Amino acid sequence: PTYNMAVNLVAQVGRTRAREVLEMSFAQFQADRGVVGLAREAKAHTEALEGYAKAMECHLGDFTEYAALRRRISDLEKAQRQDASRERRAETARALEQLRPGDVIQVKGGRRSGFAVVVQVGQTEGFAGPAPTVLGVDTRLRRLDARDLPGGIRTAGALALPKGFSARRPHARKDLAAALRRWLDERDPPARGKREPRGRQEHDDAEIAAARRALRAHPCHGCPDREDHARWAERWHKLDREHGALLRRIRGRTDSIARDFDRTCKVLARLGYLSPDREEVTEPGEVLRRVYAESDLLVAECLRRGVWEGLDAPALAGVVSAVVYEARREAAGAPHIPGGPSSALARALDETYRVFSELEDLETEQRLDVTGAVDPGIVEPVVRWAQGRGLDAVLRGGELAAGDFVRWCKQVIDLLDQLSIAAPTPRLRATASKAVGAVRRGVVAYSSL
Structure with a gap:
């Protein structure tokens, strides 16, 4: 039963009567009956897991342990990439907020990479965040926000906008784009900004470095069939998770619905939605209803x-x-x-x-x-x-x-x-x-x- 169902049952018939109704419910009969098919599926999982475990055996050592190290490194690197992505986006948003009309910026990476000049700062409306309007050397106007700038931006300098400049007039945009090209041509290559080396690796933290050392030191690391074993290990790991979820479903079906109702009421009483004796619905419980x-x-x-x-x-x-x-x-x-x-x-x-x-x-x-x-x-x-x-x-x-x-x-x-x-x-x-x-x-x- 859901929490909403539990408080409504207690409010209408009381906890004791509600428990009796649930014990005699058709849902409990269906739950017990449905276990047969789940048990058959669990048996097939067990046989497949045994086959996968046999296929990933390595004569040099415990490949299950080695595979767990690989997954650990993958999880740590993924978390590191996500943290770095959040930080880059926040840094880009801060940089956009500081831009002023006439600033020449370099968009680093992404489909909008290149140089542009800021023609309008724009207002931060609600949750939209900073989104300045810029003009590129191709005379096209674009609005930028942090989502469009995976590589961030760099301010290369400033270019004075013509007095009375209006981005709506095509000839004004054309003249400003030409001025931007001249401004860039007059700069030495270093002023244009150095290209960051591609494939640059971020500094690994101590935990990832330690896990990699442990991986290289593991006996299975030198196995010539290591990648074949790894593929079987990945299949084993995926099926083992599915098997664990299936076993939990079986336990949930075979457990009495009334017993789950008791546990649900305990949670509700602990949080104050039911009285301490779990016999009455409180004021917060009325909201939950x-x-x-x-x-x-x-x-x-x-x-x-x-x-x-x-x-x-x-x-x-x-x-x-x-x-x-x-x-x-x-x-x-x-x-x-x-x-x-x-x-x-x-x-x-x-x-x-x-x-x-x-x-x-x-x-x-x-x-x-x-x-x-x-x-x-x-x-x-x-x-x-x-x-x-x-x-x-x-x-x-x-x-x-x-x-x-x-x-x-x-x-x-x-x-x-x-x-x-x-x-x-x-x-x-x-x-x-x-x-x-x-x-x-x-x-x-x-x-x-």
């Missing part, structure tokens, strides 16, 4: 702690999207949060994740399925959509399909609708209602008809 999201307890805790108070409508829609969204695959880097790491939205997301971590520890302690994780993967497109941006601009540069975006927006609207009723303060209820209107527009509204 009106939240039907998959992450119902996470939402109720954020409401109770005031985590989302003070956000405007686009930001509230963004943080709600992080609660409902589940990525199909792991993202290559950390998603961009509109407004940067010090914005109200970023702080609300951090606090939401902190609440999730506390619930995760509590649920793990009670041997319950963990509440769905907070995933900020679509925060930026949802915020920009709620700010009134067009669909093309919202999805530009991302991998999210338009159909998937609309589908997730509907789930965001559903939870915002619940918040407009269940939120404990009038201000948050009003913001949730406003956010519903901001998201339910255009193609999202049309698809709901």
Whole structure:
């Protein structure tokens, strides 16, 4: 039973009667019956794992240990790349904020690489961040933001803009581009900026270096069939994770639903949604009764702690999207949060994740399925959509399909609708209602008809 279901059962019939009803439920019969097929699948997994383990055996040593070292290095390097990506993006945003009209910049890397002159600083609107307008040597105007600049920017100098310059006039753009080319031609090659060596490796931290030393020192490192063994080891590792998840499903099916109900009530009593004797629903529990999201307890805790108070409508829609969204695959880097790491939205997301971590520890302690994780993967497109941006601009540069975006927006609207009723303060209820209107527009509204 979900947390919402548990508090509603206690409120309607009491905990003792609710437990009896669950023990006699058809769902319990179906759960026990469904274990047979899962057990058959688990047996096939076990046989396959034995075959994979045999195939990856190495005469020089324990290849399972060697494969674990390889995975450890891969995980550490991935985390390092993600940290570096976040830092580069933050550094680029800071550099964009400092630009002034007439500054000559070099865009390093990416499809917009080259030299340009800043013609308009632009205003930082809401969560959009700095986005100056620049003119390149090809006379084309472009707006830059941190997402378009994977290699960052470098200020090469300054070029005086003609008095009364207007970027809207073609001949003015042409003259300024010519002046920029002359400015660059007059500079020595060093003033143009040195090209960074390609393939430059970032400095490894001590943990990665130690893991690599251990890998090279392992007996299996010198095996001529090492890569063949590694392929079998990767298959074994992937299937072993699937097998572990399957066994947990079997244990969850064979455990009594009533026993899970008891554990759920313990969590609710610990957090104050039920009375200490677990027989009565408290005031926070009444709020939880009106939240039907998959992450119902996470939402109720954020409401109770005031985590989302003070956000405007686009930001509230963004943080709600992080609660409902589940990525199909792991993202290559950390998603961009509109407004940067010090914005109200970023702080609300951090606090939401902190609440999730506390619930995760509590649920793990009670041997319950963990509440769905907070995933900020679509925060930026949802915020920009709620700010009134067009669909093309919202999805530009991302991998999210338009159909998937609309589908997730509907789930965001559903939870915002619940918040407009269940939120404990009038201000948050009003913001949730406003956010519903901001998201339910255009193609999202049309698809709901």
